[in-house]
Amino acid sequence: MDRSTTSSAPSTHPPAGGPQVLRYAAFSNDPGGGNPAGVVLDATGLSEQRMLEIAADVGYSETAFLVPGADGLHVRYFSPLAEVSFCGHATIASAVAHAERHGAGHLTYRTAAGPVEVRTERAPDGSWRATLTSVVPRTSGLSAADLRTLLDVLGWSPDDLDPDLPPRTAYAGAWHPVLVTRSRRRLAALDYDMAALGELMAARGWTTVDLVHRQDARTFDARNPFPPGGVREDPATGAAAAALGGYLREGGHVEVPATVTVRQGEDMGRPSVLEVTIPADPAAGIAVTGAAVPAGPAGP
Template sequence: MQLEFHQVDAFSERPFSGNPAMVYRLDSWLADELMQHIAAEHNLAETAFLVREAQGWHIRWFTPTTEVPLCGHATLASAHVLFEMYNEPSERIDFIGKTGALSVTRENGLLVLDFPAMVPTTAAVTVELERALGIEIVDVYGSVELMVVLESEQAVRDCKPDMLALSRLPWPGVIVTARGEQYDFVSRYFAPGIGIAEDPVTGSTHCSLIPYWSSRLGKLSLTAFQCSARGGELFCRLEGDRVKIGGHARLVASGKLLLG
């Protein structure tokens, strides 16, 4: 059996930046164990699998070690593949994931994710968290992930966490964020507990970052930069209980996986 794959750098116009995702458009679902093996073989932050169903494209996302409930950059990459490689005719693609309905729309040269807003709530600063991050913390919030506010963009860029200590915290991952210098806000995301030491650009964390920074800055439209080594730009809007997360995407590779 042969399976066609496409690798896309999401949230970037240039190759070798943004966040790489692998995309498989399938005729029917593979066994969960096989999809996990495929994701581990590619060893990217996320591998997305798509199957066409009556309500839209059913999408599932796998890290090298586990399936996750929501992923932004691999959804953006999947839409890019469907538009550019499989000639999806509309300007909007509807997806169904574990968290419900999602969509990606083409708007003014961007691909724009429509995701649920996840408003973070205040959480306690713990000794374990301070030791794991090794940096002064301003505030801590929780939603799906733990969100840690730092004093400056430079503090976010300088953060060098203890990955083993982070993996022991009772959260899938930890976001560090601060007000930006050229952008409204910046962030980084660490998730060693699910097989991702640092994710280059993370769409799903912005489900919490956008409501927080929108309230803090008094703006509904925001620009964001995830300042990992690869880096990526995100163009954000808060629309009620939804967030819009826009970005570019670049196809960098296509091929076939040989099974059996």
């Protein structure tokens, strides 16, 4: 990953020969932290194949491609290997990139998962934050066979799981199995068979696996393997954080309304902080808030 920094926002004028590609770190105020995302603020006329090529060239877990329209911004997200239906950290990154150039306010993202409302704001210290509100979340059961396979691939045992937070799959724009471990040490010792997990996830349509440890009633640690995107681990996963919020609400694991903090990326040296707001209304989307900063120079 490109960890170079820049002290100012790149130019909005695309270089000759291709669209301008911005690089931002989401869910952190530090360019060396958070989750890097590629951003193309105007992808008008780009083919699907060209978007995939750009995402592969950027090399981050996702790149967001925005096409302005009368009904909002039409957004597509690509990992280096494939398109994904929704990506939280690339939404936060692209919204901040947009706000730096056009000012704070409200945006509607038209995504493959449905409309996602986004709000941007600038703090008194000059830093930028964005809040996305997910599509309506939902959860589903995780079969005994899939759970056994997940545990085997991860090197976990059933005794590693927190009995108060049972395994489920959760959705807030993309599907994620949610496994909660009772041990922070177990979460820190993540080591898995990437090919085997990727094969299972492709068969089930899962985007990442949300591995979680509950520190206290309002604080969670998370790690997110992402083999379908060709990435061993995501340092911050906004879609999974939103799905976790829906899981907590639907299972009655938090008293709602609530705001919880998800800490991610610490074990891989890219600390990230995701603020997850969970409304009481079961038909309401989950809000995920985070900072973003430029993480590298713009490029073609």
